[in-house]
Amino acid sequence: MASCQNQTSKTPAIDPANFDLSVAPNVDFYQYATGGWQARNPLKPEYSRFGSFDVIAENNQKRINDLFQEMTKLDAAKGSVEQKISDLYKMGLDSARLNAEGAAPIEAGVRELLSLTDRDRLTEAVARLHHTVANPFFGVGVQADLMNSDVNALYISQSGLTMGDRDYYLEPENENIRTAYKEYLKKIFRLAGLPEAELDKAVAGVMDIETKLAEKSWSNVELRNIPAQYNPTKRADFEKTYDAVDWAAYYKAMGIGDFETIIVTTPSAIAAANDLMKNAPIEELRYYLAAQYINAAASYLSDEFQQASFDFYGKVMSGQQEQKPRWKRAMSVPNGTLGEAVGEMYVAKYFPAEDKARMTELVKNLQKALSQHIAALDWMSDATKARAQEKLSAFTVKIGYPDKWKDYSTLEIDPAKSYWENIVGANEWYTADNIAKLGKPVDKDEWHMSPQTVNAYYNPTTNEICFPAAILQPPFYNPDADDAVNYGAIGVVIGHEMTHGFDDQGRQFDKDGNMNNWWTEEDAAAFKAKTDVLVKQFDAIEVLPAKDGQPALHANGALCLGENIADQGGLRVAWTAYHNSLEGKEKPAPIDGFTPEQRFYLGYATLWAQNIRDEEAARLTKLDVHSLGKWRVNATLRNLQTFYDTFGITDGPMFMPEEERVIIW
Template sequence: MKKVILFATLACMMSCNDKTAKTPAIDPSNFDLSVAPNEGFYQYATGGWQAKNPLKPEFSRFGSFDVLRENNEVRINDLFQEMTKIEAAPGSVDQKISDLYKMGLDSVRLNKEGAEPVKADLAAIMQVEKGPTLTKALTEMMLDVGNPLFAFGVMADLMDSNTNAFYLEQSGLGMGNRDYYLEESNAALKKGYEELLAKLFVLSGTEEAEAKRAAADVVAFETELARASWSNVELRDIARSYNPMSVADLKKRYDAIDWEVLFDELGKVQVAGIDRAIVGQPSFFEGMNKLVKQTPIETLRYYLAAQYLTSAASYLSDDFYAASFDFFGRQMAGKEEQRPRWKRAMSIPNSVLGEAVGEMYVAKYFPAKDKERMLELVGNLQTALGEHIAALDWMSDATKAKAQEKLASFHVKIGYPDKWKDYSTLTIDPSESYWQNIKAASLWGTLDNLRKFGKPVDKDEWLMSPQTVNAYYNPTTNEICFPAAILQPPFYNPDADDAVNYGAIGVVIGHEMTHGFDDQGRNFDKDGNMNNWWTEEDAAAFKAKTDILVKQFDAIEVLPAKGDQPALFANGALCLGENIADQGGLRVAYTAYHNSLEGKEKPAPIDGFTPEQRFYLAYAQLWAQNIRDEEIARLTKLDVHSLGKWRVDATLRNLQDFYDAFSITDGAMYMPVEERVIIW
């Protein structure tokens, strides 16, 4: 399903049944006592958890986040099932949720319809010519299907955070990442993708020989598009990605697209007056423009059809879904089995009507006392980060003062929004096909974003639903957000001692705060504007320290060489922001915990572990997971987060407080003082 792309740097922590029994603060069965803490702390702290939680066939990765997500899916599914038993008023939220849910469950209808829901759109695509009709087709697809060639969207102007601006960004690769097309080691995946496209063409009514030729042409076209695309590391360069252009500039530079048609089409859906766009990757648009001009129209038609079918496949008959899963799920991610239909059906209204579902979720599952406790913890973490900034030996007083101003200006969101989103203009019609309703919902979401153009930024809007197990920092609003669903064990446990909660949810809070000062967040001031508030000397000192962190992670072998596949190493530059935030979150939360003990007697050990040890054990157990090799390879290429094992072992190796807690002076975990780096 198409999602409205948010082009801002949104920094997150990632990629239930009710129980009356208390959840253990630290579960001793999660340990692997055959490994000493100084040899492999991650395995020591989580090896038992891994043994107890072998990967189910439907997962490519399963960890603590996924446990909560699984529990949430059951909770939400229970809510939806109850709604199907009542006669919901037409046009009500209950009707929209229950009808979308029931359509996703109706395999008999989906299999009977087969390819019928997509045939009319595909026929129109196959009549496209270069010029106005190509641009019209592109625009229509961008509104409700996907993002062929490039993407557009609205968000805060990075230089004027109070105003919403129109953005253009690179897109259009069916496999998502340019490296899949350009690196020889990914030849098998590239072949698998070509076979997927051929299957989808055949299922939609194309003769097999033609389908194979079309698929080969599409993959060749996307390979050339990949050559023009920026790498994931390059995309993290915010300043380089800010390139305002007038509409006249767009027409002159990228004339393969009829920009008058694109903006006219947007005007028809009440998005008018766009006279300026911020182009994210000018060199990509130059390459895309040249490629479109030299590519035969037949190939462009099949490219659009391929983009359309890969977006639609999950919402059509079982043969379409199976073909998509065999590539994206099985070959690319290593999953062995499709997700149960109820989970797939539940996920759509949960996404499309996220805040409506969230309103029901928090009413049943989020007590007010949890919000009060979080506000207290956030205040404590804010104080601790201020102390760290004040104590920095590499930053000047002038820059420290600006950093303190930014910290004091954080906008904190906890649990759920004060004002819920209005879905009254979204129509879900069960007389239409499931796919047509998915398109209608996608169009609604796209327009909900686009109609913000030119209007003041709503800084109270939430970018995650309350039932999302995650957290984020948004630089243009200088906000940290903690949805209700993350405030459960192992992240927040009301039955746990403070050391454990500071090591878990405290680190999550500190992590999101530190994003305001990572390699991307540091480019924004207290008001959310991209503004260099650093002295040259301080910026150089920061860069020197982060370069060390990059090299530390670059040296990590995440997969050994196997057959003709070379060894795979972590990408320290891609994960730099998250690695800075992990380290900062740990250090700040540790300080906040000790600050909370002032004037109190130090707590005694529990189950043989000191508070300091319990703090680090709680952190490690957040990242307990099992993961398939295919998923390791996939995430290493595209995820800005390090793998769970290295978020623990590689990050802790820089922290003397960790060594002191477990009396570590040697072993594989130990890093000499001169090789360590502390940033915040």
């Protein structure tokens, strides 16, 4: 894949060096198709997982870093995006300045939080953090109203767990992670200047607050239940129910104007936060708020802070052995903070017009194929099929980059201020930008990924599929490849995002993006019966064996259900689209000994080639709605008769009896 940087040579569509021919396709197709890739791409110390996505991401990082380095040589006008990008980048690189400043950039903020003795000042402290750097106790933000998707509404959601997921606080098998987290808290409190005698008390206070929040937080599976999270509440009733906050002062501090209704997503978690704010010891509350602040700042301070953060989040939680090089860390900040400004430069240099035209054609072909699949379903009524076809035809398709770019003219980056002060200012800008949307029409032209992001998405409230420019590189899209490989790669990605409109979550939204049950009861029951089979298939997967007294770790079929539905749908729809494209043409001859059908499935498997550390596999199994790469290939393909036919599979570990398989879309 590195050869894609050499403009004089072509990137091979299927690289034989990726294979592990010691393994038969019917034993472990993933290993057969990608084992050679894994052997040639051992994990570098900076990675906890490295796969095909990361190959492109690394290529992009180099491209973007080249753009940034060019900018640092310019005499950019103050207030220009070039000035903002280059100054933010240079501040991230300046380790001498960061180390000389030490904890100074956060001293005033920490001191103020630790001086909190009056519960009446709690609202002010929480609002300040919400507006700038963290979301202790809960989070408030604006997005489309799920029942009226043309208008932006105010939401309040659970938040405030520094480890990110409730299970880290509650499950016995995570005791080692909790121990490491306590050491991390002690380390950053010490670096921030807390007296040694206070450290244990401070850590205990933070753990007490966060554990109590965790006990009432919703699990990741529960958070996939969208209707359960739609609890519109009149403003007066909301303020009466959650009375620990001085809401008038909070709204003022956050810049929230008039509204009639707020949507409470996780009532039990918000109630727990409310109870803690009213009744927890004030000393614990101030330690908790200070920890939230210091943790948010750690990655933008001295090497000691950055190392402490990495030692916990990188080493313990993900298994990384070394931090990413400073240039990558520095580059990622302006790339995220001024994402569309960077994206505008990126597409001007790296995204040819013919790529957009080819993607537009592919999307139309995939849409036609999905329409055929809907029409042919044997488990869905004609009435529901008609509504599904309406939704499919109403898809908005976004390719490459937005038609209008985000305006960053009011976002200030000032090199006279500390790196952390600039990060705080940028966060304030984004909070204000989000809150300003309250009550206004949803901007359906807005993008939720930058063009240089190696990913794609489906958004149910706008019924749109989006494919940023950066994903259109090998192995996802290869202009040098035959159609079979490209349909098996980018074609499956397109079909995957389309299928999200009809997965267990997406199906709950209509063609206009409103949460609306357009299914008959019988069709909904038939759909659930099929998805229950898929859940059980993935629940049976052993991700990691039992070890050192810890039980075996299994995949979570309910957590990954939407993505698993979309993987299967993407494969089936792309297969149909590819064969549609051959109508009236002579069937292509084999290439390198592989039929077009075989190349389709090999192209798909190549997308998920990766190496991963056990710690990261465990973390992602707990948190990520996507299955691990191996199972996105092996577990999904086991349901597809076309896969068996293509490789002549009639037995072996890859083979699943027909009566155990499930086909949804």
